[in-house]
Amino acid sequence: MANNVHKLRDKGADLEKITINLGYVDLGRIDLLVQEGFYSNRTDFIRTAIRNQLGVDGEAxxxxxxxxxxxxxxxxxxxxxxxxxxxxxxxxxxxxxxxxxxxxxxxxxxxxxxxxxxxxxxxxxxxxxxxxxxxxxxx
Known part of the structure; x- marks a missing residue:
């Protein structure tokens, strides 16, 4: 049985955790988009927004x-x-x-x-x- 056990890659190896502060209105707008199904959760929205902005600034x-x-x-x-x-x-x-x-x-x-x-x-x-x-x- 022990031969079938494989160590999975550490989850944190590809990600770095950050913390941000948002105003209540912005947070509410994000929650509304999540509730309407545009994003799966707040993190999905924030990652998408960051990737989009990095794309805009990609040449720089x-x-x-x-x-x-x-x-x-x-x-x-x-x-x-x-x-x-x-x-x-x-x-x-x-x-x-x-x-x-x-x-x-x-x-x-x-x-x-x-x-x-x-x-x-x-x-x-x-x-x-x-x-x-x-x-x-x-x-």
Whole structure:
């Protein structure tokens, strides 16, 4: 029976939770649209509104990414990646729009030896120890 058990992917890996404050009138208007069946719930409405606005501003975002030489999407940094950087005597300047992940087996010492700076517009996933070690390098 144990052979049939498979670990499901962590639900939070693809999402970052945010909190917003809305006025009562705006919230009521959203609830009305949900009640009328235009959206399945408040979250569906808010995600749709955000995606629509990002589409409107899409060209500006693309130009900014090019100007700042940012990576777009998901960027993983494994222990092997950082050990290769260290062996080459180099340091990384991580710039990501989306999600940057530093592998759980990366030690604070290896991170300090290989990462000069981190700029993430989105979310950074790393162990608490690595985040603490790099605190002064995270912008």
């Amino acid at each position: 975002v693309k130009r900014s990414i090019v100007r700042h030489t940012l990576e777009l999407g998901l960027r993983d940094y494994s222990r092997a990646d950082l050990e290769t950087v260290k062996a080459a005597g180099e340091k990384l300047h991580i710039k990501v729009v989306g999600l940057a992940r530093i592998a759980p087996d990366v030690t604070p010492e290896l991170a300090l030896a290989t990462i000069e700076s981190i700029t993430v517009l989105g979310a950074l996933q790393a162990s608490a120890e690595v985040k603490a070690a790099l605190a002064d390098r995270i912008r």
